[in-house]
Amino acid sequence: MFNFYFGVGFALVNFVLFLLCYKWFGKAGLFAWIAAATILANLQVVKTIEMFGLVMTLGNVIYGTIYLATDLLNEKYGEKEAKKAVWFGFFTLVMTTIIMQLVLVFEPHESDFAQTHLEALFGLMPRLALGSLTAYLISQYLDVKLFAKLREKFSRPDQLWIRNNGSTMVSQLIDTFIFCMIAFAGVFSWDVWLQIFFTTYVIKFFVSAASTPFIYIARGFKHPEEAQKPGN
Template sequence: METKDKLFAYQIYFTLGALFIASLVVSNLIFQKFFYWDFFGIYRFEISVGILPYPITFLITDIISEVYGKKKANQVVTSGIFASIFSLLIVYVANNAPAIETSPVNNVVFSTVFGQTALAVLASMLAYLAAQYIDIYIFHFWKNVTKGKMLWVRNNFSTFTSQFVDTFAVLFLLCSFEIISWDLFTNLLISGFLFKVLIAILDTPFLYLAVYYFQKRFNLARGEELNLD
């Protein structure tokens, strides 16, 4: 690969990594607000707004896995862990800093919104670790089985499995930490998993477009990965 192409490939890799980390950190910060979505009268989703940016992380890791390989995908996942821990430290310091009397957001409001972030981030990171590494492993397992063909199979099989693990694990931990009630567990599990499955199906064309672009841009054969080392 020419130096110019390699630099461009790195730029895209770092951009995807930045989007991945931003989506992950934001999902941990906004999780306490819940909303509903009436899906054409077929099903009423009741989910946390924290779930909205989260499927983006799985799409990005699938793109990186397909184009850059398993090692680079795992590197992005590891970077996300450190970013989550760092954001947790910032929130902890901010929560313990005393607000002045004229502050638009006082101590009580700030603690109500961010006070449980530490446990939430811990729960999310534990679930996230398991889910993301499972996603990457299954993705490459099916890539080897299909010999680089049938991209939709490895994309959806890996995402469906990992998203169920993530949804179950994070809700189990949040209920165990008494951040949310156990009465909500089953409904949130079903809604969360079905929502992620729906998004995974909808994002498949975007994965195909991204992979097609990379194959054309860097003259890659089907299933071939960029080597940035």
């Protein structure tokens, strides 16, 4: 049960740091958070843990905060800014992938100790990288559009939880399906594939639900830039 209880605390740390990043740095902090989270999520995913008898990967909590950030941008600054943030995160992920692949090409000195560790972290198969990038771009754009549509029907301030959870839970389902299909279809048997798909989405589902109080807290923070909210 250690991983479960530690995981709860780990999620809280992620949410609190997210709040601090927005409180201290405003809209720029949300863009910076998305950039950092896309990189950290793809580093954490190489580590597997066991919880309740199931093997799962890390990275789902920090990845879930990306949806939290884009939904908050959509809520306070408009759909255009949320879309810009999606592309910013996508560029960050592509940039990191390209640069680190080039880093791995350099021949290490005989005294070097980092090459094998860097290969373990960044030498991912192209199939995994393709799955991650494709799933990110499609699901994030879907999340932005769904949030905007839900805001038309559920526009009251107290209905933010519907906009946030409705858009995130649907888009993360698509994200999980796309990534698992590209990365793992044909690699594992279908029963194992279904277990990976199910456990990954369940974790994302609970992370999304747990993040709801934090988006309400973040919405209450005031920054001067909100006066120039861009149009959609």
